[in-house]
Amino acid sequence: MPYPFRQPIWNKISVLSLLLAAGTVALLGFMGYSYVRSPIYTQVGKEKQQPIPFSHELHVGQLQMDCRFCHTSVENSSFAGIPTTDTCLKCHSVVKKDSPLLAPLHASKASNMPIEWVRVHDLPDHVYFDHSIHVNKGIGCVTCHGQIDQMEVVSRDNTLLMKWCLDCHRHPEINRREPKDVFDMVTGDSGSARMTNQAQVNPSSDDMSTYVRFLEEFADKDAQINPNQYQLQKVNRPMNCSACHR
Ligand code: HEC
Ligand code: HEC
Ligand code: HEC
Ligand code: HEC
Ligand code: HEC
Numbered sequence: 574m575p576y577p578f579r580q581p582i583w584n585k586i587s588v589l590s591l592l593l594a595a596g597t598v599a600l601l602g603f604m605g606y607s608y609v610r611s612p613i614y615t616q617v618g619k620e621k622q623q624p625i626p627f628s629h630e631l632h633v634g635q636l637q638m639d640c641r642f643c644h645t646s647v648e649n650s651s652f653a654g655i656p657t658t659d660t661c662l663k664c665h666s667v668v669k670k671d672s673p674l675l676a677p678l679h680a681s682k683a684s685n686m687p688i689e690w691v692r693v694h695d696l697p698d699h700v701y702f703d704h705s706i707h708v709n710k711g712i713g714c715v716t717c718h719g720q721i722d723q724m725e726v727v728s729r730d731n732t733l734l735m736k737w738c739l740d741c742h743r744h745p746e747i748n749r750r751e752p753k754d755v756f757d758m759v760t761g762d763s764g765s766a767r768m769t770n771q772a773q774v775n776p777s778s779d780d781m782s783t784y785v786r787f788l789e790e791f792a793d794k795d796a797q798i799n800p801n802q803y804q805l806q807k808v809n810r811p812m813n814c815s816a817c818h819r
Contacts, residue, residue, distance in 0.1 A: 615729065615733065615734065616693075616728075617729045617731065618728050618729065618730075620726040620727070621691045621727075623690060623691055624688050624689055624690065624691075625677050625688065626725075628725045628726075629722060629724050629727060630722065630723055630725045631725075633721060633722040633758075634722035639756055640756050641756065642656075643656035643660055644656070646704075647704045647714075648704075648705055648709065650705055651701075651703040651704060651705065652704065653704050658678060658682050661675075661678055662678065665678060693727050694718075694729060696733060701816075701817055701818070702817070710745070711751070711755060712741075712749065712750070713748075713750045713754060713755045713756070713757065714758075715757070715758045715759075716748050716750075717730070717731060718731075719731070723758075735817075738817065739812065742811050742812055743812070
């Protein structure tokens with residue numbers, strides 16, 4: 574006589590709770606996954622309040638300033654560099670000297686305390702990143718940072734996730750530019766096309782001459798990139814873990 578097969582009730586419960594547990598793990602995993610890719614985590618587009626409302630839209634977009642004037646070490650070191658108070662004062666000891674917006678700048682000079690700019694891009698400590706290699710291999714600022722010249726307040730244009738780095742390292746040739754275009758926001762606009770917005774600012778003639786003198790001092794910078802550094806490595810593409818996790 575066949576044994577009447579009846580599952581004990583606790584068996585059903587345990588199967589059910591196992592399913593439930595698996596579901597919960599999957600859901601949590603998915604939530605974590607979506608969170609890590611969501612703008613809340615990656616901070617793409619998130620603007621941060623700065624101690625002085627410094628505008629790239631004004632200084633780069635309208636006044637045509639080159640990135641390297643303020644981010645002085647971007648070609649030669651891992652760190653791009655953040656301008657000192659004295660760099661701003663090269664113009665602002667004359668230009669808009671009495672603007673209330675610049676009060677923290679003069680206070681910083683008087684007290685000899687640097688301005689505490691809030692970081693927008695910040696990789697975890699276990700990641701190694703170097704600006705100079707990217708810039709010297711022809712990756713433009715705009716490829717990673719977006720159209721800084723249109724940002725009144727800087728925000729992230731890319732996720733900075735590992736996947737983002739690797740996607741480019743797989744095909745770096747797609748993103749490469751001519752050396753002369755690395756600092757330009759639009760390919761091939763080196764200098765002249767960037768002038769299009771200039772008419773929007775009308776500094777007083779004193780202000781203008783300070784700033785024109787300054788641009789002239791700086792004019793030979795474009796010649797300084799060494800094109801010989803521009804070959805991409807054929808082997809040893811930085812895909813192995815130790816390239817970025819040292
Ligand atoms: C007149 C000086 C000046 C010039 C020129 C300038 N910057 Fe900046 N930049 C700053 C200052 C000051 C900050 C910090 C405050 C802020 O984030 O706005 C900054 C911040 C940044 C940041 C965010 C840094 C962070 O905390 O992660 C990026 C990216 C950046 N600049 C890119 C550029 C690029 C690209 C150019 C050229 C197209 C450029 N900058 C030109 C002064 C300048
Ligand atoms: C090459 C010259 C130059 C440098 C260097 C420079 N600026 Fe300016 N800045 C200007 C000019 C020109 C204006 C616009 C003046 C106008 O609207 O008449 C301006 C305007 C400003 C304003 C708006 C002031 C207002 O009252 O509207 C702020 C804030 C400012 N700059 C901050 C900075 C900071 C911070 C730095 C350093 C990171 C800096 N600037 C470096 C030339 C410069
Ligand atoms: C390959 C992508 C890439 C390129 C190209 C690039 N940056 Fe960056 N930038 C980054 C990353 C990633 C960070 C965050 C670095 C960190 O946290 O250690 C960063 C940070 C910065 C900062 C904050 C200070 C620092 O060094 O951490 C500034 C300013 C900056 N970049 C300016 C520039 C300028 C100007 C250019 C063009 C000359 C440029 N970057 C080109 C990816 C890039
Ligand atoms: C848009 C393209 C691009 C992006 C995005 C990018 N890289 Fe690179 N990276 C390159 C190129 C090009 C090279 C040089 C490769 C070569 O020489 O073959 C390079 C080289 C490197 C190297 C090797 C440096 C050395 O000393 O040899 C490291 C490390 C590196 N990248 C880290 C990163 C990290 C970390 C990120 C993300 C935060 C990143 N890169 C994002 C294009 C990119
Ligand atoms: C081109 C640079 C690059 C290479 C190569 C690279 N990583 Fe990463 N890795 C990053 C960056 C940037 C982050 C931080 C952003 C993130 O968490 O995605 C990171 C984060 C991580 C994390 C931490 C994840 C987290 O959630 O905090 C681990 C683990 C990791 N990488 C392992 C690896 C391993 C294993 C390899 C080799 C197969 C590798 N990485 C190769 C750039 C790189």
